[in-house]
Amino acid sequence: MTTSESADQDPNPLDVGEIMRLVDAALAAVGAATTTAELKQVRIDHAGDKSPLALANRAIGKLEPGQRKHAGQLVGQARGSVNAAVAARQNELNAAELEAALQTERVDVTLPVDMHPEGALHPITALINDMCDVFVAMGWEVAEGPELESEWLNFDSLNIGPDHPARGLSDTLFVEPASDHKLLRTQTSPVQMRTLLSRDLPVYIVSPGKVYRADEYDATHLPVFHQLEGLVVDKGITMGHLKGTLDHLAQAMFGEVRTRLRPHYFPFTEPSAEMDLECFVCHGDSVGNPDRPCRTCKSEGWIEWGGCGVVNPRVLKAAGIDTDVYSGFAFGMGVDRTVMFRNNAADLRDFVEGDIRFPRSLQGGAR
Template sequence: MSGPNTDYDPVEVTPLQAEQVEAARDAALEAVAAAADLDALKQVRIDHAGDRSPLALANREIGALPPQARKEAGQRVGQARGAVNQAIATRQAVLEAEHEERMLVEETVDVTLPTDRRRRGGRHPITLQSELIADIFVAMGWEIAEGPVVEAEWLNFDALNLGPDHPARTMQDTFWTEPADRHIVLRTQTSPVQARTMLTRTPPIYVACPGRVFRTDEYDATHSPMFHQVEGLVVDEGITMAHLKGSLDHLAAQLFGEGIDTRFRPSYFPFTEPSAEVDVRCFVCRGVDADSCRTCRGEGWIEWGGCGVVNPRVLVACGVDPEVYSGFAFGMGIDRSFMFRHNLEDLRPLFEGDVRFSAAFGTEI
């Protein structure tokens, strides 16, 4: 009976020869040492430690050896691969440290240097609010009319049925220019634009007049000597208070949300007859559980502006036949409407020019 065959050639597979393994290891170590950066080291890892590297291919040939030779060949190849992997890890740590040091030097920012960076400018919230209101009226088919802020006394008062003895003409309400005999004022409302429109156009007239106005008010949380108004004027055949109510209900719903309507309270204005104060339904509590509402303070309504049917005397003064045409007019503060929309309690930040205030309300560029 024959015994086991112990005759074999341990170097029969060429890649497993000691010289070949040592050559592959030395070549890998030289490549690792020569890698100048992390990208180069990454390529070295692929070439000398990857699945297609010489040592990886040699490791696959171990299975072709007789069992008695596998241990020695496995140790030889394993030691060579371990040396290569250790060298790669050591070199990577060195290169990463060099990379971080280089970044600290190259990307250092001297925060003490002067900068030419300027904050981007923006449009003021009141400007945006004015344009929003103008867009609402344009969508209704109206036109936008504008006029000068320095106005003739006749257009600011007389044409609007404010006689010489009316309290609004006193120095306590109106800014008058010098000399006084020129009869020039800073307009106290945008109503002169309505007068100018009726003097230069033939009805039908549907215009909205936004702009700055001036009154000698104290500057505090709810008053300013300069503020913004929008006034509306309609002159056409068959115009009634019902048309006025519908227009204001639509404006209120567009500004403050669907379901917000208005109510009228009898009042007096020289340029309208009959006249009314306009209240807008509280957009916070909407009239429900108003007792606990801090916005309307239990009323369920918030005062918004004034309105009425255009006084026939105003139509006559502006050359419109009151026997043929009738109309309505209204006016409310743009600043006040902005405060309503954003629940502001102080008017002054609107005029103090702090860009942080403007940015807080979605300033557009």
């Protein structure tokens, strides 16, 4: 073989110097890789099945038996060095790329987000909280009681006789068996009697909660609705204290609004009255004026809000209270109707049908 012919042939893949050159080239390429994608290509070029070191490994089989051991050790060490360098570099690049991703994709958890629509309290719950806050600020207490109530506490103790129409099946939801004399309370007034029977005087409480009536389900009536009632029993309590308390509540709920007490009858108060609010839509201008009718007050100028009065002495005596020393007043109004007044809601059924848009629509309209 001539010198020129020898120069044209490929380098001997099993030459020690050539193997070291291949290893150096591979290590240099590994060190130069700056991404995992580049390193993947380096692995293919220098440690893959078609890389020079892989070809050198396959060429071992063509050697004489005595030469194979030394050549195998040489190529094996070379391939091991390259693979170890690739693995080490892979770990470095993975860590670097992870750190970069964490920096670029980092979320500042202190920033405000709006991932979900803002929730809202039900308008009735929110108003009960507001009304109770008015009384708590005056030093009153909030009292609660069971919705399944005894007939005596719901009627008899409040001077509502056995022949009163409210005790009929057309108004009251009794619970079987009838011999237990249990019912779903028709008012939160039983809480007042429970308080008088269990606490020392004086008493200043409000009692909010659900009540039940055998009413039709329509735009202005619900079989389940909410009341807030108040009771004061102390020495020297008069109708004037009642008027001042209700005026304060009305202003807290509706702003500057005129009120009036209209004579009425309730078994548990004497004297009794209905409290009316001046219509906050027409302010009385619709009265006798067919050209400016008002749907809110039906052109009467006033809106009925709730009942009130001086506690009937019979009610106090039923609780064992000396009526020569103590007197009191009581009042009650529908929370649902109050929400309607404050927000011009047209249909009571909207309060119970679960449309999430309804409480949100009242958030901006509440007074």
